[in-house]
Amino acid sequence: MGALAQEASAGATSVEAVIVTATKRSEQLKDVPQAITVLGQARLADLNADSLEGFAGYVPGLEMQTFSPGRTRITIRGVSPDEQTGVTTISYYLDEIPLTASDQRSQPTMRLYDIDQVEVLRGPQGTLYGEGAMGGTIRIITKKPDVTGFKGSIKLDGYGIQDGSPGYVADGMINVPLIHDILAGRVVVETRKDAGWIDQTFLSIPVPSAGFPGRYVAGRTEKDVNSSTDTSVRAALRFTPTEAFTADLTYVNTNLDVHSASIATVSATQHRDFALRPSTANAELWNLTAAYAFKGFTLTSASSYTTRDTFRFDPYEPIVFGSKTASTLDFSTFLNTEVFTQEVRAVSQAGNRLRWTVGAYYRDGTEGSGGTYNAFIPASNSSVVFYTYTDKTEFKSRALFGEVEYDLTDALTLIAGARWFEDEQQSGTRKRKSDGTTPKATLRYRFNKDAMIYATYSEGFRAGGFNFNAGPPQYEPDTTKNYEIGAKVTSPDGRLSVSGAAYFIDWSNMQFIQLSSGGFFTFVGNANKASSRGLEAELNYKFDGGLWTQLSGNLTSAHLDSNVYGNFTGIIPKGRDLPMVPHYKLSAIVGYDTQVFGNYDLSLTAAVSFIGKQNSKLEEKGTYTDGLFGGVYVIGSQIPASSNGRLRAELKRDNWGAALYVNNLWNDHTPIGNDNFLPTLGQPLYYLQPRTIGVEVSARF
Secondary structure, three states: OOOHHHHHHOOOOOHHHOEEOOOOOOEEHHHOOOOEEEEEHHHHHHOOOOOHHHHHHHOOOEEEEEEEOOEEEEEEOOOOOOOOOOOOOEEEEEOOEEOOOOOOOOEOOOOOOOEEEEEEEEOOOOOOOOOOOOOEEEEEEEOOOOOOOOEEEEEEEEEEEOOOOEEEEEEEEEEEEEEOOOEEEEEEEEEEEEOOOOEEEEEEOOOOOOOOOOOOEEEEEEOOOOOEEEEEEEEEEEEOOOOOEEEEEEEEEEEEEEOOOOOEOOEOOEEEEOOOOOEEEEEEEEEEEEEEEEOOEEEEEEEEEEEEEEEEEEEEOHHHHOOOOOOEEEEEEEEEEEEEEEEEEEEEOOOOOEEEEEEEEEEEEEEEEEEEEEEEEOOOOEEEEEEEEEEEEEEEEEEEEEEEEEEOOOOEEEEEEEEEEEEEEEEOOEEEEEEEEEEEEEEEEEEEOOEEEEEEEEEEEEOOEEOOOOOOOEEOOEEEEEEEEEEEEEOOOOOEEEEEEEEEEEEEEEEEEEEOOOOOOEEEEEEEEEEEEEEEEEEEEEOHHHEEEEEEEEEEEEEEOOOEEEOOOEEEOOOOEOOOOOOEEEEEEEEEEEEEOOOEEEEEEEEEEEEOOEEOOOOOOEEEEOOOOOOEEEEOOEEOOEEEEEEEEEEEEOOEEEEEEEEOOOOOOOEEEEOOOOOEOEOOEEEOOOOEEEEEEEEEO
């Protein structure tokens, strides 16, 4: 369940205090027959985590690849496609605002200051969350404006990275009641400099026709290139004119500027490349959520409007594209999205034998994308456009959804639901349309108020799309079917909680990247099958005297169930592991809370996570041979097992606190991912941030 230790560190004595809204209804976590991990603000602080990447190692089944800030790939329970297939298999929310980016490699980074909690829902969530929730859903729940009084907080964090540079984070929040008990505003501001630690040696190709090994000339070296700056503002208004009506207006603005990606081809701190790989990501999010509590049910409307503009620059080896005349080749890409979503739902009150949720969903958006390959030709001392493209896709989705819970007896409950959806896309003169229904059914049996077992069948889906340069004009949606049994047990005194689940996910019509007959373009196709099966568990215990612990882990086997054709390896046989899915992940957190010097609160936390080996790509150890000089390059690499330790000591008194923390305690330099671009300069790996030591001070007023 992932929350008892959080409550222990906050001074609570029972898991009954943990409330989730993942089912669109406020419920105690121990009563929800789903695999959900909840991390509150206290637990995130224990882990020194201010983003999703900071806690992913401590959530069963959750895997994240971070190529640089703002470029994250998220998978849950092994539903992990080839990273170039586009749309993510995980839905991602800030309150009621959908955050999911269309490119699964570019999920945005949302900072976790002044939030209530993060909820990680494992398994397909096709009924309530719809498209893209094939593997699960992540929800960030923010703190809302408080109409009862003025308050504020500030946090300053400075740190240094071994073999790198220093960085800082400054967070602040202010809450102002504008009309007592009726209207309040809350503003959260963050500015940060994420330090770099990778030194880059710049290469040039003075004679494009030269072969290996003397093709490259090394030039200057720039230190700590993978730094970034990030600013964000979250502003909210809450209007509560009556006890029955609440309206929340939220605005979020984020601006990210990455100096260069966190890729290293030589070692954990050394990289060779032709140029830097900068990127930017700017987003604006608006949301208006209004809820009215009628007698017997609550009606909620959630309207969101989001824009996100991203830019990336990547240099390449010219021979990859068949050129012996170009000395440099670079690729500049942009992606601009604009999306409006509207959800209306009615949720019955809890406490009745029959409980229900019904709703409707609408999404309307556009996505503009483009890219240009530029090459410099020394013979003419000029740059030429090697290749360019632009595209604009319009998409609309409609859905009706509902769930019904009925207590067949005092112990046995049936939950049944479904979502009907219709998805439309248009790019130029090309149009596609798909529709379907995703069902869900759960049986829950309560032995008593503190122990239950459940069995669930659920489905998830992901929209299809268009191919622009090769292959069939479009590819079809894919779906997952989830079979799951689980249990949750809490001791009567609230000190112990244990949860676990076993699941099997059948993935049909899996989208998969393929290579065109000419060998230059890739496209997405279907007709592949895969599956994922696993076990996961979490245990939390609060000892006497302020000591508490959380243990969690999962075993996963995710692989192809049919042969597929790979870009570089030909036939990839069934049984091949899906990419970036470790066979196991284990974690342990131990905390101790006490008082020292009379009236100072001291919190000590130690955490460690272990992640098993994994493949970086379906085409593991596939090869690419350039047609000019015959160079052979290995695509994909096995990522070895790794571990990560964290320490934190925090001293608090009244409304202020100070903390000392260490991340990557033993400075592990094991690679944890592969960017999987053509490795002409070496495998483009990324690593854990080296040992980081920081000091944090905070105050509330």
